[in-house]
Amino acid sequence: MKTIIKNGHIFTESEDYQADILIRDGKITCIGQKLSEEGAKIIDAEGCYVLPGAVDVHTHMDLDVGISRAVDDFYDGTVAAACGGTTAIVDHMAFGPAGVPLHHQFEVYKKLAEGKAVVDYGFHGTAQYVDEGILNELEEMASDGIPSVKAYLTYGFKLNDADVLRILEKMKEIGGVTAFHCENHDVVEYLRKKYKDEGRTAPLYHAKSRPNLAEAEAVERVLKLARMAGDAPVYIVHLSCKESLEAVRDARRHGQKNIFAETCPQYLILTEECYRREDGLKYVMSPPLRTRQDCEALWEGLADGSIQVVATDHCPFNYGKEKQMGIDDFTACPNGAPGVEERLMLLFSEGVAKGRITMNRLVGALCTEPSRIYGLYPEKGLIRPGADADLVIMDPKGSSRLTHERMHSAVDYTAYEGMRILGEIRHVLLRGSEIVRDNRFLGEKGSGRFIRRNTLY
Numbered sequence: 001m002k003t004i005i006k007n008g009h010i011f012t013e014s015e016d017y018q019a020d021i022l023i024r025d026g027k028i029t030c031i032g033q034k035l036s037e038e039g040a041k042i043i044d045a046e047g048c049y050v051l052p053g054a055v056d057v058h059t060h061m062d063l064d065v066g067i068s069r070a071v072d073d074f075y076d077g078t079v080a081a082a083c084g085g086t087t088a089i090v091d092h093m094a095f096g097p098a099g100v101p102l103h104h105q106f107e108v109y110k111k112l113a114e115g116k117a118v119v120d121y122g123f124h125g126t127a128q129y130v131d132e133g134i135l136n137e138l139e140e141m142a143s144d145g146i147p148s149v150k151a152y153l154t155y156g157f158k159l160n161d162a163d164v165l166r167i168l169e170k171m172k173e174i175g176g177v178t179a180f181h182c183e184n185h186d187v188v189e190y191l192r193k194k195y196k197d198e199g200r201t202a203p204l205y206h207a208k209s210r211p212n213l214a215e216a217e218a219v220e221r222v223l224k225l226a227r228m229a230g231d232a233p234v235y236i237v238h239l240s241c242k243e244s245l246e247a248v249r250d251a252r253r254h255g256q257k258n259i260f261a262e263t264c265p266q267y268l269i270l271t272e273e274c275y276r277r278e279d280g281l282k283y284v285m286s287p288p289l290r291t292r293q294d295c296e297a298l299w300e301g302l303a304d305g306s307i308q309v310v311a312t313d314h315c316p317f318n319y320g321k322e323k324q325m326g327i328d329d330f331t332a333c334p335n336g337a338p339g340v341e342e343r344l345m346l347l348f349s350e351g352v353a354k355g356r357i358t359m360n361r362l363v364g365a366l367c368t369e370p371s372r373i374y375g376l377y378p379e380k381g382l383i384r385p386g387a388d389a390d391l392v393i394m395d396p397k398g399s400s401r402l403t404h405e406r407m408h409s410a411v412d413y414t415a416y417e418g419m420r421i422l423g424e425i426r427h428v429l430l431r432g433s434e435i436v437r438d439n440r441f442l443g444e445k446g447s448g449r450f451i452r453r454n455t456l457y
């Protein structure tokens with residue numbers, strides 16, 4: 001199976017140039033001028049940009065949150081990902097029953113994804129508690145292709161500071177990355193109860209109960225613990241506010257290494273004004289949406305490289321059903337929103353087309369950096385001979401509107417309904433096969449493969 005992508009304008013994280021790409025057996029084999037090959041299928045990319053398939057390192061497919069379950073399974077969720085130009089995901093596995101080893105959820109998730117996923121996928125481990133067994137297992141997980149683990153500083157299975165330190169020390173030894181959900185648990189619990197007791201139960205109080213500083217305090221704490229662990233690799237998920245960004249910059253200014261920060265499109269584009277809307281429950285997620293100043297600070301942080309990655313935290317619940325659990329009380333609303341399909345379109349339209357970030361930076365944040373940090377490199381997230389032929393061909397001059405109707409997730413809304421979008425995705429290739437053309441999914445259920453990821457060093 002051979003394909004040539006002709007006349008496209010190729011973008012990588014550091015370059016852009018006009019060239020053809022030859023694909024053989026799912027791999028990029030040659031990049032050059034006027035390529036030809038007997039029997040090759042030709043995709044004409046005249047006037048289009050060609051970029052690596054995007055990598056989303058923060059999704060929650062089929063997530064079981066106890067009170068309900070995220071509505072995208074690994075099929076619907078990855079079809080949505082593919083249609084949005086994402087060809088690889090690394091999913092955060094849900095908590096299992098109390099006391100289970102790390103491999104328990106890995107076994108559960110293998111079954112959830114196999115035969116369903118349509119893009120390539122990996123998983124992050126989830127640390128529910130820490131003991132000698134778990135620490136040893138981190139090493140086994142890494143050799144099973146899962147060299148990353150997530151720790152929560154809030155929610156039911158939150159870890160205390162000593163356990164965070166133990167994990168960081170172990171992951172440093174392994175060369176694995178620890179991802180952290182940073183919010184100060186006690187502060188959030190206190191404020192939630194306070195607002196509830198005062199009868200302030202509207203969605204806006206979801207945001208008020210999780211203030212910027214409750215996040216920034218936890219970010220600072222985790223960064224300092226990572227420093228105590230000898231600059232252990234530390235990755236802040238869904239960084240949402242300017243104070244957290246400052247904490248990351250400060251730590252780096254003090255010379256601390258191996259710090260990675262991620263934000264998501266919703267924190268760049270939407271604000272807490274959404275909670276005042278009649279459908280405010282759609283936006284109940286943690287951390288909550290912030291202010292316009294926070295969005296602008298995050299765009300700057302993304303542009304100057306303080307933030308490495310834009311992922312999505314895709315975790316959809318139907319507005320017409322699960323989200324309504326919060327109708328009389330925001331604390332009863334399942335946290336999360338869809339976004340896996342919208343990311344590339346939003347980052348191009350709101351970022352590149354508006355001059356906030358360059359196209360190279362977009363490729364860095366959506367493709368190459370997440371791939372490198374989480375060990376999908378050098379197969380994913382780059383355009384180079386030898387890499388997987390995961391590619392997106394987009395027309396920078398196309399335009400459309402984001403509407404729920406055109407989306408592929410099983411959820412009943414998009415958080416960006418009606419937004420005008422510049423740039424249109426024409427083709428998406430996964431390992432050389434065209435899986436999307438003009439917003440139509442052409443791939444096959446179950447064609448995604450598990451990615452055995454590498455350690456950071």
Ligand SMILES: [Zn+2]
Pocket residue numbers: 058060092313315
């Ligand atoms: Zn998440």
